[in-house]
Amino acid sequence: MVEEKKISEEENGNGPVLTAEQLAKEFKEHSVAEFFKKNRQMLGLTGKIKTLTTIVHEYVSNSLDACEESGILPEIEIKISELSEEYYEIMVKDNGPGLTKETLGKALGQLLAGTKFHRMMQMRGQQGIGASGCTMLSLMTTGKQIQVISGTAKHSPFMAEMTIDPKKNEPKIIKIEEIKKEFTGLAIKAKFKEVKYQKGEQSPLEYLRRTAIANPHAKIIFIDPFGEKTVFERTAKTIPAKPIEVKPHPKGITVDELLTMAKATQGRKISSFLKTDFDRTGDKAIEEISKNISFDMNKDPKKMSWEEAEEIIKSFKTTNFIAPSTEGLSAIGENRIEASLKSIVKPEFLSVLTRKPTVYKGGFAFQVEVAIAYGGNSGKSSGEKDEQTGQEIKRVEVMRFANRVPLLFDAGGCALSRAVQGLDWKRYGIKNLDNAPLTVFVHMLSVHIPYTGAGKQAVSDEEEVMEELRLALMQAARQIMRSIAGKRRLEEKEQKKKLFLKYATEVAIALHELTGKKKDEIEKKFHAIVLKKLKLEEKMEKELEQKTDEEIAAELEKEAEKEKKGKKNKKSAIKENDGEE
Ligand SMILES: Nc1ncnc2c1ncn2[C@@H]1O[C@H](COP(=O)(O)OP(=O)(O)OP(=O)(O)O)[C@@H](O)[C@H]1O
Numbered sequence: 072m073v074e075e076k077k078i079s080e081e082e083n084g085n086g087p088v089l090t091a092e093q094l095a096k097e098f099k100e101h102s103v104a105e106f107f108k109k110n111r112q113m114l115g116l117t118g119k120i121k122t123l124t125t126i127v128h129e130y131v132s133n134s135l136d137a138c139e140e141s142g143i144l145p146e147i148e149i150k151i152s153e154l155s156e157e158y159y160e161i162m163v164k165d166n167g168p169g170l171t172k173e174t175l176g177k178a179l180g181q182l183l184a185g186t187k188f189h190r191m192m193q194m195r196g197q198q199g200i201g202a203s204g205c206t207m208l209s210l211m212t213t214g215k216q217i218q219v220i221s222g223t224a225k226h227s228p229f230m231a232e233m234t235i236d237p238k239k240n241e242p243k244i245i246k247i248e249e250i251k252k253e254f255t256g257l258a259i260k261a262k263f264k265e266v267k268y269q270k271g272e273q274s275p276l277e278y279l280r281r282t283a284i285a286n287p288h289a290k291i292i293f294i295d296p297f298g299e300k301t302v303f304e305r306t307a308k309t310i311p312a313k314p315i316e317v318k319p320h321p322k323g324i325t326v327d328e329l330l331t332m333a334k335a336t337q338g339r340k341i342s343s344f345l346k347t348d349f350d351r352t353g354d355k356a357i358e359e360i361s362k363n364i365s366f367d368m369n370k371d372p373k374k375m376s377w378e379e380a381e382e383i384i385k386s387f388k389t390t391n392f393i394a395p396s397t398e399g400l401s402a403i404g405e406n407r408i409e410a411s412l413k414s415i416v417k418p419e420f421l422s423v424l425t426r427k428p429t430v431y432k433g434g435f436a437f438q439v440e441v442a443i444a445y446g447g448n449s450g451k452s453s454g455e456k457d458e459q460t461g462q463e464i465k466r467v468e469v470m471r472f473a474n475r476v477p478l479l480f481d482a483g484g485c486a487l488s489r490a491v492q493g494l495d496w497k498r499y500g501i502k503n504l505d506n507a508p509l510t511v512f513v514h515m516l517s518v519h520i521p522y523t524g525a526g527k528q529a530v531s532d533e534e535e536v537m538e539e540l541r542l543a544l545m546q547a548a549r550q551i552m553r554s555i556a557g558k559r560r561l562e563e564k565e566q567k568k569k570l571f572l573k574y575a576t577e578v579a580i581a582l583h584e585l586t587g588k589k590k591d592e593i594e595k596k597f598h599a600i601v602l603k604k605l606k607l608e609e610k611m612e613k614e615l616e617q618k619t620d621e622e623i624a625a626e627l628e629k630e631a632e633k634e635k636k637g638k639k640n641k642k643s644a645i646k647e648n649d650g651e652e
């Protein structure tokens with residue numbers, strides 16, 4: 072037996088040295104709840120201001136998701152009260168489907184539990200950690216439970232007090248009792264410490280303002296800690312078309328996800344699993360895959376090994392699939408965006424554009440919507456005043472959204488901001504974007520948003536997404552600048568005309584005195600010269616405008632050409648897969 076060599080504390084320099092056996096005694100397991108307790112930054116729950124906004128975001132997103140799933144026009148009330156310094160109570164009440172007594176615990180008191188994972192559907196929630204994370208944060212910072220009132224369409228409402236047991240990642244229901252009250256929906260009241268309410272761009276109020284813009288079908292009522300009430304009335308009277316749940320496309324799947332799905336499938340053979348659980352996997356595609364793998368496709372998918380899953384994923388890469396269906400997407404739509412921006416931002420000029428759905432990474436359907444608002448309440452306040460006019464100087468305001476959820480943090484690392492910053496704004500008459508009184512609205516919707524982290528605050532830059540954003544912004548910028556330039560030109564021209572004509576009259580009088588010629592005739596000639604000059608200027612401006620239009624048209628044509636090619640490929644792929652779809 073090899074004698075264990077003992078190293079003195081001095082030799083080690085870091086205190087006593089532990090053997091593997093001693094370390095084994097230290098070996099512990101911890102629950103997912105404990106993990107997130109130590110890593111709350113992963114849930115976006117860091118920073119006093121950010122944490123408060125994130126809590127509001129989690130509850131409000133859940134309310135909107137739940138209402139839409141149940142076909143209810145959402146009415147959500149949010150109240151934030153200050154209990155003492157950096158200690159607040161948040162109440163969020165909705166008119167949604169509510170939770171049953173049986174699901175309440177798991178929904179709000181267990182991390183990674185919910186109704187939304189692995190659903191290829193455009194929803195706000197994805198992971199099952201939002202609301203339950205808030206329950207845990209409340210316990211962590213105050214030691215208190217949360218209060219819930221829930222009423223469903225079938226049962227009279229009940230009141231519950233509950234929390235989470237982080238060690239077991241299990242809900243702990245402290246009290247539950249029926250109450251005599253007419254109510255359907257869910258109301259949650261929770262207390263939090265180490266948070267702070269502050270007005271500004273990252274505040275709950277701004278979050279709700281943007282939520283109202285992207286969700287014109289929702290009525291949102293907010294009462295801030297000072298008792299000030301803001302109501303965002305709905306500008307759309309119907310719920311958006313419910314997105315359809317689509318199956319995952321093979322090009323968007325990882326080895327790990329394939330194995331997880333294989334374990335849960337009803338299919339008895341790998342071939343039938345691939346055919347029924349994925350989008351666009353017809354007989355031809357299955358045949359192509361089977362040629363590129365070293366094992367039998369009749370094998371039980373539940374017995375699939377990691378190496379075999381790797382082989383399948385590798386073969387997916389070279390297989391010719393039809394692009395994923397885009398039915399899982401539900402855009403806000405140009406008319407609705409226009410109505411809500413007009414009601415909330417009240418701009419002088421507005422251009423809105425919803426692009427057609429397309430695909431990124433070959434496996435995920437997505438779509439972009441942009442709007443540019445100018446004048447009125449567009450832009451954000453700089454706190455400074457123009458010395459000459461005394462009017463407030465405005466700065467550009469970029470509103471980012473993913474699946475109708477406003478993104479207020481991590482703008483620097485987000486593809487949506489980069490797309491806005493990357494546009495050559497000078498081409499559209501904006502010399503310095505930062506100092507322009509503009510509100511730029513950018514929305515990406517997808518069955519799978521490529522977030523850069525679990526905090527879901529920034530989108531990663533996928534090539535196809537960036538290209539769609541560029542084209543959309545280009546078109547919208549052109550449109551708005553045309554309207555602004557048109558109006559400005561008209562005003563300037565009128566002023567110039569007035570001024571020139573005034574001088575023409577005066578010069579005519581002087582010339583009449585000097586030359587003795589008739590004043591009226593001189594004046595008439597002068598007027599003709601002024602009008603000719605103004606016409607010439609107008610012609611030059613029009614030519615310049617046409618040049619820019621031609622450049623944009625050329626870019627769009629290039630894009631249409633690309634699209635045509637894509638369609639051709641798709642058609643030939645359909646032909647190859649004939650009889651399968
Ligand atoms: N207001 C509500 N009305 C009805 N059901 C709700 C409500 N809030 C939460 N739920 C249910 O509780 C589950 C868990 O919510 P939670 O916010 O923890 O996760 P999630 O929304 O599924 O995903 P994410 O972590 O991305 O938010 C939801 O999936 C939903 O089924």
Ligand SMILES: [Mg+2]
Pocket residue numbers: 129132133196197199200201202
């Ligand atoms: Mg959620």
